[in-house]
Amino acid sequence: MPVSNAHLDDLEAEAIHALREAAAVFAKPVILYSIGKDSSVLLHLALKAFYPARPPFALLHVDTTWKFREMIAFRDRRMKELGLPLVVHVNREGLARGIGPLSHGAAVHTDIMKTEALKQALDLHGFDAAIGGARRDEEPSRAKERIFSLRSAAHRWDPRGQRPELWRLYNGRLNPGESIRVFPLSNWTELDIWTYIQRENIPVVPLYFAAGRMVIQRNGMLILRDDERLTLLPREMPELRWVRFRTLGCYPLTGAIDSRADRVPAIIAELSRSRTSERQGRVIDHGNGSMERKKVEGYF
Amino acid sequence: MDARPEGSLLRFITCGSVDDGKSTLIGRLLVDADVVPDDRRAGAADLASLVDGLQAEREQGITIDVGYRYFSTPRRRFIVADTPGHEQYTRNMATGASTADLAVILVDATKGVLPQTFRHSAIVGLMGIRRIVLAVNKMDLVGYREHCFTGIVEAYAAMAERLGLRDVAAIPLSALLGDNVMRPSAAMPWYRGPTLLGHLETVGAAPREGQPFRFAVQWINRDTGFRGYAGNVLGGSIQPGEEIVVLPSGTRTRVERLVTYDGDLDRAVAGQAVTLTLSGAVDVGRGDVISSASLPPHVSDQFAAHLVWLGDAPMLPGRPYHLRLGTATATATVSELKYRLDIDSGSHQAAKQLGPNDIGFANLSLDRALPFDTYDDNRETGGFILIDRLTNATVGAGMIRFPLRRAANLTWQDFTVDKAARATVKGHRPAILWFTGLSGSGKSTIADGVERRLTALGRHTYLLDGDNVRHGLNRDLGFTDVDRVENIRRVIETARLMADAGLIVLVSFISPFRAERQLARERLVGDAFLEIFVDTPLAECERRDPKGLYHKARLGELRNFTGFDSAYEPPDAPDLHLRTLEMTVDGEVDRIIEALQRRGVFD
Numbered sequence: 001m002p003v004s005n006a007h008l009d010d011l012e013a014e015a016i017h018a019l020r021e022a023a024a025v026f027a028k029p030v031i032l033y034s035i036g037k038d039s040s041v042l043l044h045l046a047l048k049a050f051y052p053a054r055p056p057f058a059l060l061h062v063d064t065t066w067k068f069r070e071m072i073a074f075r076d077r078r079m080k081e082l083g084l085p086l087v088v089h090v091n092r093e094g095l096a097r098g099i100g101p102l103s104h105g106a107a108v109h110t111d112i113m114k115t116e117a118l119k120q121a122l123d124l125h126g127f128d129a130a131i132g133g134a135r136r137d138e139e140p141s142r143a144k145e146r147i148f149s150l151r152s153a154a155h156r157w158d159p160r161g162q163r164p165e166l167w168r169l170y171n172g173r174l175n176p177g178e179s180i181r182v183f184p185l186s187n188w189t190e191l192d193i194w195t196y197i198q199r200e201n202i203p204v205v206p207l208y209f210a211a212g213r214m215v216i217q218r219n220g221m222l223i224l225r226d227d228e229r230l231t232l233l234p235r236e237m238p239e240l241r242w243v244r245f246r247t248l249g250c251y252p253l254t255g256a257i258d259s260r261a262d263r264v265p266a267i268i269a270e271l272s273r274s275r276t277s278e279r280q281g282r283v284i285d286h287g288n289g290s291m292e293r294k295k296v297e298g299y300f
Numbered sequence: 301m302d303a304r305p306e307g308s309l310l311r312f313i314t315c316g317s318v319d320d321g322k323s324t325l326i327g328r329l330l331v332d333a334d335v336v337p338d339d340r341r342a343g344a345a346d347l348a349s350l351v352d353g354l355q356a357e358r359e360q361g362i363t364i365d366v367g368y369r370y371f372s373t374p375r376r377r378f379i380v381a382d383t384p385g386h387e388q389y390t391r392n393m394a395t396g397a398s399t400a401d402l403a404v405i406l407v408d409a410t411k412g413v414l415p416q417t418f419r420h421s422a423i424v425g426l427m428g429i430r431r432i433v434l435a436v437n438k439m440d441l442v443g444y445r446e447h448c449f450t451g452i453v454e455a456y457a458a459m460a461e462r463l464g465l466r467d468v469a470a471i472p473l474s475a476l477l478g479d480n481v482m483r484p485s486a487a488m489p490w491y492r493g494p495t496l497l498g499h500l501e502t503v504g505a506a507p508r509e510g511q512p513f514r515f516a517v518q519w520i521n522r523d524t525g526f527r528g529y530a531g532n533v534l535g536g537s538i539q540p541g542e543e544i545v546v547l548p549s550g551t552r553t554r555v556e557r558l559v560t561y562d563g564d565l566d567r568a569v570a571g572q573a574v575t576l577t578l579s580g581a582v583d584v585g586r587g588d589v590i591s592s593a594s595l596p597p598h599v600s601d602q603f604a605a606h607l608v609w610l611g612d613a614p615m616l617p618g619r620p621y622h623l624r625l626g627t628a629t630a631t632a633t634v635s636e637l638k639y640r641l642d643i644d645s646g647s648h649q650a651a652k653q654l655g656p657n658d659i660g661f662a663n664l665s666l667d668r669a670l671p672f673d674t675y676d677d678n679r680e681t682g683g684f685i686l687i688d689r690l691t692n693a694t695v696g697a698g699m700i701r702f703p704l705r706r707a708a709n710l711t712w713q714d715f716t717v718d719k720a721a722r723a724t725v726k727g728h729r730p731a732i733l734w735f736t737g738l739s740g741s742g743k744s745t746i747a748d749g750v751e752r753r754l755t756a757l758g759r760h761t762y763l764l765d766g767d768n769v770r771h772g773l774n775r776d777l778g779f780t781d782v783d784r785v786e787n788i789r790r791v792i793e794t795a796r797l798m799a800d801a802g803l804i805v806l807v808s809f810i811s812p813f814r815a816e817r818q819l820a821r822e823r824l825v826g827d828a829f830l831e832i833f834v835d836t837p838l839a840e841c842e843r844r845d846p847k848g849l850y851h852k853a854r855l856g857e858l859r860n861f862t863g864f865d866s867a868y869e870p871p872d873a874p875d876l877h878l879r880t881l882e883m884t885v886d887g888e889v890d891r892i893i894e895a896l897q898r899r900g901v902f903d
Contacts, residue, residue, distance in 0.1 A: 006308045006309075007308055007309040007372075007376075007377040009571075009572075010308070010309040010571060011309070012573070013532060013571055013572055013573040016532075016573040017518070017532050017573055020518045020519045020530050020531070020573075021518060021627075023519055024518055024519045024586055024627070047561060048560070048561040048562075049530070049573070050519075050521065050530070051559070051560065051561040051575070052521070052523045052526055052528075052559065053521050053522065053523040053526075136368050136370070137369075137370045143367040143368055143369065144365045144366065144367050159365070160365075162365065163693060163694040164391050164392070164394070164395045164610045164694050164697070165395060165694075166394065166395050166398040166399075166683065166685055166694075166697045167398045167399060167679065167680065167683045167685075168399075168532075168680070169624045169625075169683070169684070169685045171624070171685065171687055171692070171694045173622070173687055173692035174692065175691070175692055178692075186368070187368065187370070187379055189370045189372075191372075192377075
C-alpha cells in the first residue's frame with residue numbers, strides 16, 4: 001500500500017466532479033444509500049461537493065427487510081444527525097408473497113427484493129439518475145462500467161453498447177424513460193475506501209469492526225443470526241467468535257470473517273495482508289458471470 | 301520539476317494487439333504487485349484471464365471494451381486502462397487514452413514493429429499522451445538476445461520521430477515469465493535500465509500547474525446569503541484577490557474566497573475541486589469559464605480540430621450535433637472536412653464523411669462562441685465530444701488544434717424594411733410547409749394543389765421542388781448521404797430567405813433524415829413551420845412509379861435510392877400526418893389550409 005495518500009486527493013476531486021455533474025444535468029437524481037462503507041463515503045463526498053449548501057439529492061434505501069438490525073439503526077441515526085430526506089422502499093408485493101433468502105434462496109430473493117424493488121422505486125419517484133457507490137475493482141464485470149452508465153427504459157444495462165466516456169465529459173442526455181446510473185467511486189479500491197474513512201473520520205456501521213459475536217457455520221460461511229427468522233438446523237450450534245464483516249448485505253447471505261481488527265487502522269493493516277477478494281463473503285455473487293447477469297437485469 | 305509526490309496517482313494505458321500478450325502483461329503486473337486475491341486467482345486459467353472481464357470476452361478470448369484495473373506499490377497508486385488492440389476498436393483506445401498520463405506500447409519481439417504499432421502510436425500522439433514506454437515483450441521466445449531488442453528499438457525510434465513522440469523509454473521483458481516487469485531479469489544482463497514497474501513508479505505525471513488558470517463552472521451553489529461557483533481547477537492555480545475574467549461574457553473581477561468543506565483555501569491548483577466566490581455582482585452560469593485575466597483562452601464560434609468518429613452512423617458535414625466542451629453545451633456542425641487520416645500510413649485522404657473508427661481533420665462551426673484552449677495547451681479545455689441529437693449517443697471525440705475567426709470579419713447588416721413590414725404588405729404571415737415522404741408518395745401533387753388553392757385565395761407563395769432545385773442550385777450534388785445533407789441545408793437557407801421575403805414557402809423534398817428536418821425546424825424558428833408527412837406505403841409508391849425510378853432501382857440501375865439502399869426515417873411527430881391511401885388530394889389540401897388558418901398565417 002502507498003506510504004502517502006496523495007492519490008486520495010485525486011480520487012476525491014474526481015468523485016466530487018461526478019456528483020456535481022449529476023446535480024447539474026439531471027432533473028431528479030437520487031443517491032442510492034445502502035448503509036455500507038461505500039455509501040458512507042459517497043454521502044460524505046456529497047456533503048463536501050455542495051458545501052455550504054446541502055446535497056441537492058434525495059436518498060433512497062431499498063430495504064429487503066433482511067438487513068442487519070445494526071445497519072437500520074445506523075441508517076436512522078445518521079439521517080437524523082444530518083437532517084437529510086430519506087426514502088425507504090420495500091417491495092410490498094414481494095413481502096406479501098413471503099419472498100426471503102431462506103425460503104426462496106439467494107437468487108430469487110435478490111432479484112425480487114433488491115433488483116425489482118430498485119426498479120419499482122426509481123419508476124415510482126421518477127428518478128432520472130441513481131448515484132451509487134459501486135467500484136470497478138469489486139468484480140470483473142464492473143471493471144467495464146462507465147461513470148455515467150446508461151440504463152434503458154426497462155432499467156437494463158447493455159455492456160456491449162455503452163457510450164464511450166472520454167476525458168471528464170460525461171454524457172447525461174436521455175431519451176424518454178431512460179436513466180443513468182452514476183458511479184463517482186468507480187476508480188476507488190477497498191483499500192482507498194478505508195484509508196479515506198480513516199483520513200476523513202467517517203462514521204461506519206459497527207459490524208465492520210471485529211467483536212465477539214455469536215455465529216453459526218453454514219455452507220462454509222460464518223452467519224450471524226440476527227433474528228428468529230433464521231432457524232437453526234440440527235447440529236448447528238451458535239459459537240462465540242471474534243469476527244467482522246467486509247461487506248454488508250442481507251444477514252443470512254453475508255459471511256463474517258475471523259478478525260481482530262476492531263479499529264480502522266487495524267482493518268487497513270488486515271486488508272494489506274488479505275489474500276481473498278472483498279465480495280468473497282457474499283453468496284449472491286457466486287457462480288461464473290453472475291454479477292454481470294444481475295447487472296444487465298438492473299441490479300446495482 | 302514535474303515529478304509529483306510519491307503516492308500520487310498514475311493513469312496509464314496499454315496498447316497492443318490480441319497476440320502481443322497485453323492481457324498477460326496486465327495480469328503479471330497485478331500478480332507481481334500482489335493485488336490478486338487467492339479466490340480469484342484460483343479460478344483463473346492463466347494471467348490473461350485475470351483481466352478479461354465480460355463473459356463475451358472470456359468466451360471469445362479477446363478484450364472488447366476498455367477495462368480499468370487498479371494496483372499500488374509502496375511508491376505509487378496506478379490505474380491502468382486496458383484497451384483492445386483489434387482495429388475496429390479505435391474508439392476504445394481513444395477513450396482509454398483520453399485520461400492517461402502515459403502509454404505502454406507492446407511489441408511482440410518475435411514479430412517486431414507492425415502496422416498496428418504505428419496505428420497505436422499515432423492515436424496515442426493524437427490524444428496528447430507525451431510519455432511512451434515501448435515494452436518489447438516475449439523476449440524469452442527470442443532467446444533474450446540483445447540485437448532483437450535493439451533492432452526493434454531502432455525501428456520504433458524512426459516511427460516515433462515521425463509522430464512527434466519524443467519521450468520514449470524502451471524496456472525488454474517477458475510478461476509471461478516476469479522478466480523486467482517487477483523483477484530485474486537475470487537472463488538479460490545486457491539491459492541496465494529500470495524494470496517496467498520501476499519506471500512507472502518514478503516517471504513524472506503530466507504537469508498542469510504551470511498552465512494559465514482555468515476553471516469550468518459546473519454548478520451554482522446558492523445557500524442563504526451565499527453564491528459560489530463549484531467546479532474543478534482545470535489548469536494553473538488561483539489565490540484569493542487575483543484578477544479573473546469570466547468567459548464568454550468577458551466580465552472582469554477578482555476571486556474573493558476559495559471555499560471547501562474543510563475550510564477556505566489560500567491557493568487552489570489544477571485538479572482540485574473547489575467553490576469560488578467572486579467580488580461584486582457578476583452574472584455567471586454553468587458552462588462559463590473563469591480564467592486568468594492576463595492569459596485568457598480563445599473565444600470563438602469556429603475552430604479546427606481532429607475528430608475521432610465513435611458512432612455507427614457516419615459523420616456528415618452540415619449535420620448538427622450537440623457539442624460538450626468543458627461544462628458548456630452548444631450545437632456544432634462540421635463546416636468542412638479537410639481530410640481523413642489514414643492511420644496505417646499517416647497519409648491524408650480526401651473524404652466527404654467519416655465512418656466508425658475514422659479519424660479526420662475538420663473545421664467546426666458552433667451556434668455560439670465558446671471559450672477554449674488548443675488541446676496541446678490544455679486537454680481539459682481543448683477536448684470535446686459530439687452527441688447525436690436523436691439517439692443521444694456519444695458519436696465523436698475532438699481535439700481542438702487552432703481557433704478560426706472568419707465569422708468575426710462579417711457583420712450582419714440591418715435594413716429598414718423587415719420581415720414584419722413585408723408581411724403587412726402581403727396581407728399574411730410567412731410560413732413554411734415542409735412536405736416529406738418517399739419518392740412517388742404524392743408530395744408534389746399535394747403541394748401543387750395547396751399552391752393553386754393559396755394563389756386562388758390571393759396568397760403569395762413559392763414552391764421549392766426537390767427535382768427542380770437539383771436542376772439548378774443543387775446540380776453539383778449527388779445522392780450519397782453527405783450530398784443529401786448538403787442538399788437539404790441549401791434548401792433550408794433558401795426557404796429561410798423566401799420566408800424573410802414574406803412568402804408562404806412550400807418545400808417538397810424526400811428529406812429522408814430526421815436530423816435535417818429537425819435542423820429545418822430550428823433554423824426556421826419564428827415562422828409558422830408545418831412538417832407534413834406524406835405517408836404512402838413503399839409498395840404503393842412503387843406501383844405508381846410516376847418517374848420510372850423504382851423500376852430502375854429494381855434493375856440495379858439506380859444507386860442510393862430512398863426506400864431501397866438508402867434509408868427513410870419517418871417523422872415521429874409530424875404537424876400533419878397524411879395517410880394518402882385513406883384520403884383524396886382535395887381532402888388533404890383542405891387539412892393543410894385549415895392548419896395554416898389555425899396557426900394564424902391568414903384568416
